[in-house]
Each structure stands twice: as C-alpha cells, then as structure tokens.
Amino acid sequence: MPPYQQNRQILADPVTPINSTAKPTVVLRGRENRSSRPSKPSPLGVSAGAAGLAPGEVNVAVFAPGADALDIHFEDADGRWASALLPELTDGVHHGIVRGLLPGSRYALWPHGEALPDGGAGQLLLDPYGRAIDDDGGIFRSVHLDAGFDWAGDTPPDVPWRDTVVYECHVKGQTKLHPQIPEELRGTYAGLAHPVMLEYFKNLGITSVQLLPVHFHIDEPHLQELGLSNYWGYNTLGFFAPHARYATRAARAAGPKAVQDEFKSMVKSLHEAGLEVILDVVYNHTAEGGKHQQTYSFRGLGDETYYRHDGHGNYLDTTGCGNTLDLNEPQVLALVLDSLRYWVQEFHIDGFRFDLAVSLCRDQDGHFNPRHPFLRATAEDPTLSRVKLISEPWDVAPGGWQTGNFPAGWADWNDRFRDTVRDFWLGDQHAISQGMPGGSVARLASRLAGSADVFAGSGRSSLASVNFITAHDGFTLADLTSYDRKHNEDNGEENRDGTNHNRSYNHGVEGPTGDAAVLDARARSARNLMATLLLSLGVPMITAGDELGKTQHGNNNAYCQDNELSWLNWVLDDRQEQMFKITRRLLRIRQSFLTSQPRSYPTREQSSYLLWFNEAGEPMTQEQWTDPGSRTVQLLMGSPDGVIDGLVVINGRCEPRKITMPSAGALKDFGILxxxxxxxxxxxxxxxxxDQRRGAKVRSGEREIIGADALSVYRAWLPGEN
Known part of the structure; x- marks a missing residue:
C-alpha cells in the first residue's frame, strides 16, 4: 500500500525560512505555526471559520500524491515568511491546521525536505485551489482570501435557451479603445460594466455575454521570447483565481480582494441589465506545458495523477498544448467540478463554454464517451445542472470531432453550421464568379432548420446547436469577405500558424480596396452571413466586433495580438454603421418572432412548423432539393398558435429572381386555411x-423580386391583425 493511502502524522522539524525580495526573512519554529489538533482533508485549499478552528487558524488541505510530505510557506501578519509541515495525510491529501496565515497573505507549497529553488525566492508550487495568484515579476504565489461580497439581492437573468443570443467578447478588447468610457476603466472588468457598455449590449439586443478566459493565465515561453503575450488567455495557471490584469489599476493596487470584488461587481451590473455572464473555461490542459517546461503546481504535486500519460510515461497531448488533464482521476474530476461550482456560487456565473471539451470526456482508453463521469457529474450536480453548459466539441487527437454527440443538458458549437453557411454565401459565390457551379440550397436549408441531422441522434433539439459564423479563432466576419488567404506574419511564426481552410472570398481583391463595387459586394455578403445566423433555428453566437465590421487585416489567429489589431475600434465609417444597424434590426426581428410563438416553440413538432417553397410558391420537390443548381428557396416559419409567421426568401444566384409568394393552395395543403x-x-x-422597399406588402400567390445574392425577410399577417 502506498504511504499516501495511510493516515499518519509527521513530527515537526524547525521551520525552513523562505527568502522574499519584498520582506526580511525571519526564522520561526514549526510548532509555533502548527496546531496539535487534528485537521481535515476537506475542503481542499485554505479554509477559515470552520468549527474547531481558533481565531487566526486555517485548515490547509492539498492533494499531492507525488509528495511524501508537504510544507506550506506563507507570510504572517507582519509580512515575515514562515513555513509549517502539513502533518497529516489522507488518501493523497496533505493537511494540517496552520496559525498566522491571514486573509491577504501569500503562500506556496513545497515537498518537505527538498531544497527550495533559489533559496526560496524562486517558483514554489501553487495551491490548485488558491483563490488568487500574486505575480511578483514572474514568480507566482497563491493568496488566501476572504470571499465576502454584498450581492444585495442579485438574481441571475436565467434566459431560456430559445431566447438566448450569445455575444463572445474579450474583457480587455471590448472597451480598451472606447472613447466614452473613462480611460482608467478601459480594458477592465469595471469598463465592461460601465453604463455606456451596458447600454450598448442592450441596444444591440444580445442576452448573454460570453467572456474569453478570465481564469488567471500566463504567457507561453515562446511568446515571451518573441515579446508577445497570450491575449486570448487559453493558458490557465489557476482555476479559482480571476485574472488580475483585467482589473483596474486601483483594484490591483488595493490587492487581490479588490480585484475579486471588481469582477463580482461587473457580474452584478450585467445581471441588473438583464444580461447573463458565461465564462470560456480551459480545463483541458494547464500552463505547465510539456514536461521540460516550468513546473508551477500540478506537475510538482502529482504529475502521474493530474496528467494523462502513455505506457512510456510520456504526456498524452490531445490539446496541442503540451499536456492534458486526466478527468478519469477522481480527484482531478473533483478539482474541475469544485472550480465550476465556485464560479457559480461565489461569482454568480450563468454558464460555461468548455474549450476543447472532448479532451475532458475521453475515457481511460482515450475514446470520447458521452457518458463520461464528467458529463454525468454535471448532469447530476444541483448547481451545475441549472446553468448553461456549452461544448467546443472537438480536440486535436483522433476521434476528436464530436459535434452533435454531447448528451442532453449540453449545447454544442456547431461547426457544420459555420462551414455550410460560409460555403453557400462565399465559397459558392466565388465558384460562380469563375464560371463554375455552386452548391444546392439544400445544405443551407438543413442549417436554417436547426441541424436536426446533427443533433437528433443525441436526443436533443435545435436548441442544442450554438450556431456561429465566426469565433475568436479565425477570420472576423469582415475579413471573411475581404481575404482569400491568412496574413499572420505579425505572430512571429512566418505565417505557418492558423488554418488555411477559411472558406472565405475576397470578392476579387485581397485586402483593402477603394473599389466601391467590391466594397458593396463584401458588405452584402457580410449581411447575408449575419442574417442567416440570426434567422436560423438554434442559439446564435455573435463574435464581438462583427456587428461593427471589425477587421484584423487578415490575421486569422490573433491569439498573441494584445493591441489595436484585436481590440474593438469604436470609430466607424458609414459601412460599419450600416452593419451595426442591420444586426440590431435582425435581432429585433428574431426577438419579435419568438415572442409571438408559444413557449414550446420550436422544441415540439406540434407547436412549430417549417414549410419550404420553391420560386413558384409551391412546395419544394425532392428533385428540386437534390438539384445542385437549385439556389433559391422560401422558408415559412411559425406555429399553429403563433401570431406572426416569418417568411425567409433566399436567392443564392448572381442575378435577381422573380418569385411567387407561397400560394393559397400550397398553404392550404399544409393546413393553413x-x-x-x-x-x-x-x-x-x-x-x-x-431595402428601400421596406414595408412593401405582397399577397400570397403574387409576384415579387428578390435581389441577386440576397436574403429577404417578410412578416406574414392577415388583414385586421396588428
């Protein structure tokens, strides 16, 4: 039996001093800082206020199966560093009661008896459950915090899935250049919660703000060598700690508690505005990277347990980031679940988007398992089962593409929606302009209808499909219409990074141009893409800036560009203003349509219908669906109990088309009398x-003209209705 599976006590040795560049080193004795009373192996981390603890005492518990014995090094109330042995060991958890580790104090861990790196001034091991992380010139320490905050009756908006519109944005990039937000708040948690930004979100019409990673993260070594940083933040160092650099300078100066409070105030303000907060979270790997990179925490505490390994002891890397956390290990799974619950309970977070979620759900043989303990645990947990759970349903290993295969209770990023819509409005248009055939409208119809071919097999409805055209990773919407090739030279990798398969179309000119005809064509394509996104069944996700015509000048992997290339530019030209207005109009149309439908729409067949018509206003035939040259279709959406039926007409041809609105006979065939x-x-x-004809009325069976390469939306109504 391994020693860590036995309960035992280790006699205290004299405390080892730890050096600090900020405070003088003082030697303290171990028994002065360690209680003789029994401690508890749970909860993990540093906890105060439990029964049996005296004032000034905390219970410390750390899962470290790779250490025979573990010391905690910490600052006392006078800023002097001390250490104490965690004397008890229960199933790999080292624990003890420690005196003098007060709220606001920094601390770290180290195997008992091993030499301290750089005399104690180097990097020690972080507490995986640390509530904050202090960065002292690249040397990181955990920080013990008091979690108190006055939420004053905060209530989550609890937006139903069918009404949800996700807005993916970056805390810093969203407000860094906003001229109406005070300079000291720009690029911060407080800036995101500023009334100007709250009003913008509400005016646009989104319901849920999805933040790129806000867990404490650091820059990869190769980026540091290039003088760049990990702007997106997919390199987590602490799963319980908010990223301090997104707080205002005043909050950072006041300390980690003020940083935490600023984050909570942001959530509270967004909730008061009726907006949900969803976090993009990275539990698939950690910032420790490959085995030869810097050890910060997990590798030093229990490498073999925390990370996946092959039979030769090498890391199994399904993430492309050097390591993969092993959620088949109960304590690692518990770490992730505890972290998620913490953000819901302590920060009132409304949901999570899981980066490379397939890596979280691979079984011991490396296969994706839709009944993985992680997925079952989230379904059974009373806290996590009530928030939004969104998967990025792929990773980089074999069998990694699992769109549509996550279980009930989850929504998946729908990359098939992304690819099909790009192909229809961009790839096919490019082909047609070269005299080649495009593709059938049938593929696009499946995506408009909620991708049942993708999600029905898992027993889920169209509301499991998070539809998107763009995301943080890839071209912006404007760049999709302006570049045929990626332009990532600024990333320092000789343009080798980023995907080469963008399904984009530059409309004849690569990049910037003054050609008005090209600019008009690009703007129309961008409108087509946005309209398809916001009128399709499913849950739409808009990437911040797409509604403003944001460009990254062809960079489709701007993860390391913490500058004006990535930040939103709020000084808009006329075309960008028009893009914002049409996005806002589309969101209002979507909201109006859904508001007029029964609450069960569109999840129950009896409460909704999708009716497809051809150019002649008659039901589409099988022959027309399978005709590769068929690029015009009419879609009537509604329900028997709904007040408003919406008609969407798509013309994917390069010339205007004369169509007939759905005929009375065709409508009668579908039961519309x-x-x-x-x-x-x-x-x-x-x-x-x-669009100058907006408001024009056409009766069923009458003729109408649809512009070339365009999409039109009609409200269906009866005389006498409002």
Missing part, C-alpha cells in the same frame, strides 16, 4: 437597393 388573405410585408433584405 386562410392562405387567400395572407399578406407578406417586407421587413428586411440584405439587398441594399431592395
């Missing part, structure tokens, strides 16, 4: 010329 009187009112079209 009032088809003779039904009117269709144009509420939006992506054709700039035809």
């Amino acid at each position: 009032d088809g003779n009187n039904r009117m269709f009112e144009l509420v939006l079209t992506t054709s700039k010329l035809d």
